[in-house]
Amino acid sequence: MPYAKGSGKSVVIALGGNALGNTPQEQLELVANTAVHIVDMIAEGINVVVSHGNGPQVGMINNAFDYAAAHDGKTPEMPFPECGAMSQGYIGYQLSQAILNEMKRRGIMRSTASVITQTVVYPEDPAFQNPTKPVGAFLTEEEAMRRAEETGATYKEDAGRGWRMVVASPKPQRIVEFDAIKDLMDDGYIVIAGGGGGVPVIERDDSYHGVPAVIDKDRSSAKIAADFKADMLVILTAVEKVAINFNTPDQKSIDTMTVEEAKAFIDEGQFAPGSMLPKVEACIEYLEAYPEGTALITSLECAAEGLKGKTGTLITR
Numbered sequence: 001m002p003y004a005k006g007s008g009k010s011v012v013i014a015l016g017g018n019a020l021g022n023t024p025q026e027q028l029e030l031v032a033n034t035a036v037h038i039v040d041m042i043a044e045g046i047n048v049v050v051s052h053g054n055g056p057q058v059g060m061i062n063n064a065f066d067y068a069a070a071h072d073g074k075t076p077e078m079p080f081p082e083c084g085a086m087s088q089g090y091i092g093y094q095l096s097q098a099i100l101n102e103m104k105r106r107g108i109m110r111s112t113a114s115v116i117t118q119t120v121v122y123p124e125d126p127a128f129q130n131p132t133k134p135v136g137a138f139l140t141e142e143e144a145m146r147r148a149e150e151t152g153a154t155y156k157e158d159a160g161r162g163w164r165m166v167v168a169s170p171k172p173q174r175i176v177e178f179d180a181i182k183d184l185m186d187d188g189y190i191v192i193a194g195g196g197g198g199v200p201v202i203e204r205d206d207s208y209h210g211v212p213a214v215i216d217k218d219r220s221s222a223k224i225a226a227d228f229k230a231d232m233l234v235i236l237t238a239v240e241k242v243a244i245n246f247n248t249p250d251q252k253s254i255d256t257m258t259v260e261e262a263k264a265f266i267d268e269g270q271f272a273p274g275s276m277l278p279k280v281e282a283c284i285e286y287l288e289a290y291p292e293g294t295a296l297i298t299s300l301e302c303a304a305e306g307l308k309g310k311t312g313t314l315i316t317r
Contacts, residue, residue, distance in 0.1 A: 008045035009231035010185065011307070013038065014221035014282075015052040016237040019300050020091065023060075028094055035098035038190075040304035042099075042108060047185055049228070050095060051221040054196030057087040058214075059135055077151075080135065080167060081199050081210030088116050088195035095192050103190075113189045118176040118208060119198030119215050119223075125170035131156075133169050133214045138162030153212065168213045170200065172220045176208065178227055185228070194220045218282035226289035233286045233295045234306070235279045240299050242280065242313040244270045256314045259287050283315045291317040 019034040021027035042048055061083045068075035078086075092114030099112050131154045139147070144155035144163035158164045175181070181193045197215030201208040218235055225233040241253040244265060257265070262280050271277040276297075283295035298312030306312030 008047070010047040010049075010228065011041065011232045011234055012049045012051065012221050012225035012228065012230045013041075013303070014218050014233070014235045015050060016235075016300070019236065020052060020057070024090065024094075027057075027091070028098075031094050031098040032101075034300060035095070035102040037300050037303050038099055039102040039106060039108065041307060042103065042110065042190060043106060044304070044307070046307070047188070049181060049185055049191045049193055049224060049230070050099075051194035051217055051224065052091055052095065052192070052196070053217045054084065054087040054091060055214075057091060058083050058196060061086050062135055079210065080165075080212035081201070084196055084199045084214075085116055088199070089114075091195055092116070092192045099190055111189055112192065113184045114192040115177050115181055115184070117181075117193045117195060117198040117220075118201045118210075119172045119194070119220055120174040120176060120203060120208070121170035121200045121211070121213065121215065122173055123202045123204075123211075125168070127168040127170040127213070131166040131168045131213075133167050134158050134164040135167055135214065138164055165212075168211075169216060170213055172197065172215050172223045175220070175224055175227065176201065178224070181224065182228055194224055216278050216282070218279050219285065222282040222286035222289075225293065226286045229290055229293070231293060232307070233283060233293065234303060235282060235295070235297045236300045236303055237276070237279060237297060238299060240302050240311055242271075242276060242297050244268075246270070246272070246276075254313045256316070259284050259315065259317055262315055280315070287315065287317045293317075 021030045065078040069077045096112040096114045138161055141163050148155050153165050155163045156166045181191050184191045197217040197220040200211050200213040200215050202211055243251050243253050245251050262284055271280050279297055286295055295315040296306050296312045298306040302311045
């Protein structure tokens with residue numbers, strides 16, 4: 001039955017990289033499938049904020065500008081924060097369009113809004129002292145040293161493949177557009193926000209300034225969910241459930257765990273850095289900030305069933 005506004009719980013969904021593609025063409029095909037699963041939730045009356053990663057996309061944009069600037073002598077070098085904003089724009093466009101098309105197909109009378117999001121970080125965050133996130137094109141050592149001198153950026157050798165710019169991954173402190181996201185969601189829009197963790201900005205002289213960094217999108221999603229007091233944070237990944245003793249004969253899927261149990265598993269080294277660990281940590285941050293909520297980690301395909309408590313790993317305070 002068509003309706004203009006969700007009447008159920010509010011959910012912040014963090015899409016994993018498997019929900020998007022590495023090129024605009026591949027992504028257009030994948031987001032059509034992604035939209036089906038998101039609209040399955042919307043069809044239940046759920047109010048949804050969708051966030052997403054942007055690693056391959058921001059790298060592609062950064063590489064394109066770097067290549068053009070190096071070869072045609074006319075294209076300006078594009079600052080990294082602007083590359084992040086561009087990626088939010090085109091990913092948000094494709095997600096918004098796919099969700100709208102799927103809702104129209106089902107006769108659901110709701111609309112979408114994609115918000116280019118800025119995320120405040122602290123300039124004194126320790127991550128800025130040790131940039132580790134590689135972005136952009138591979139360069140020779142000579143090219144990297146020249147660019148480092150010209151721009152002040154940091155370049156490091158990347159696994160024997162060449163030199164790349166590396167940026168910090170600071171902790172998100174505040175979502176600049178939070179009020180707009182909340183107002184849109186309260187008015188019944190399906191909101192796409194916090195793409196790539198948001199464009200990192202610092203506050204200086206009572207104004208915002210973009211900085212070259214990458215924020216973990218799951219942590220930004222946790223921040224949005226906690227500030228919004230969303231009923232649930234849903235982090236979507238490639239697996240149906242979180243597992244301990246992963247890839248061993250003793251592997252065991254986890255149906256439910258508390259924050260304390262999750263912390264104990266982390267202390268045991270059960271979750272791989274750069275994979276499941278940041279997802280579990282994001283859920284802990286959300287639940288410690290908003291204990292009344294619940295967090296779910298599952299796959300895109302299982303998301304709708306996970307919201308009904310039928311699958312996935314549920315984490316509670």
